[in-house]
Amino acid sequence: MDSRPRPPGAVDEALFVDRCIRCDGCVEACPERVLVRADGGFPILDPSLGECTFCGDCVAACADQALLPSLLAEWPWRAALGAGCLSGQGVVCQACRDACGERAIRFPPGAGLGAPMIDASACSGCGACIGACPTSALRLQRIAISQSAASP
Numbered sequence: 735m736d737s738r739p740r741p742p743g744a745v746d747e748a749l750f751v752d753r754c755i756r757c758d759g760c761v762e763a764c765p766e767r768v769l770v771r772a773d774g775g776f777p778i779l780d781p782s783l784g785e786c787t788f789c790g791d792c793v794a795a796c797a798d799q800a801l802l803p804s805l806l807a808e809w810p811w812r813a814a815l816g817a818g819c820l821s822g823q824g825v826v827c828q829a830c831r832d833a834c835g836e837r838a839i840r841f842p843p844g845a846g847l848g849a850p851m852i853d854a855s856a857c858s859g860c861g862a863c864i865g866a867c868p869t870s871a872l873r874l875q876r877i878a879i880s881q882s883a884a885s886p
């Protein structure tokens with residue numbers, strides 16, 4: 735299972751590393767600057783850098799069919815909570831909820847403390863909450879989505 739997201743629209747991993755020529759075109763095209771050159775020179779999306787708006791500029795920049803418009807809507811990543819959440823330890827923090835434009839993050843009713851709950855059906859996987867978290871308690875986690883098209 736992949737641990738770090740490829741850019742939006744990426745074909746399955748084996749096909750991706752076969753097709754991607756590591757040209758940096760997607761990295762340079764991203765207006766949000768959330769794509770970076772990573773291991774082996776292949777690009778990843780680093781949500782700690784900001785929010786992906788799924789604008790598709792990276793896909794448009796890829797001439798090698800490693801990123802496909804037909805897969806842009808099939809982003810297989812959602813926010814997930816790991817260790818270190820302040821609110822879960824009784825410290826007031828709701829930064830992730832405030833960053834979420836999809837209103838996918840809620841807290842237990844009452845005193846305003848307790849670990850956040852993420853509604854995976856509402857989460858777009860944009861990553862905005864991840865960079866907002868002061869303790870890096872959130873990450874993107876891959877979900878099962880079968881790709882419907884590996885060609886343009």
Ligand code: SF4
Nearest residue numbers: 754755757758760796
């Ligand atoms: S634009 Fe395409 S070929 Fe170039 S680095 Fe990005 S994914 Fe790879």
Ligand code: SF4
Nearest residue numbers: 819820827829830867
């Ligand atoms: S931003 Fe981080 S520390 Fe704050 S409530 Fe959300 S997950 Fe917890």
Ligand code: SF4
Nearest residue numbers: 834857858860861863
């Ligand atoms: S990844 Fe985006 S949509 Fe999902 S919970 Fe975080 S901010 Fe909300």
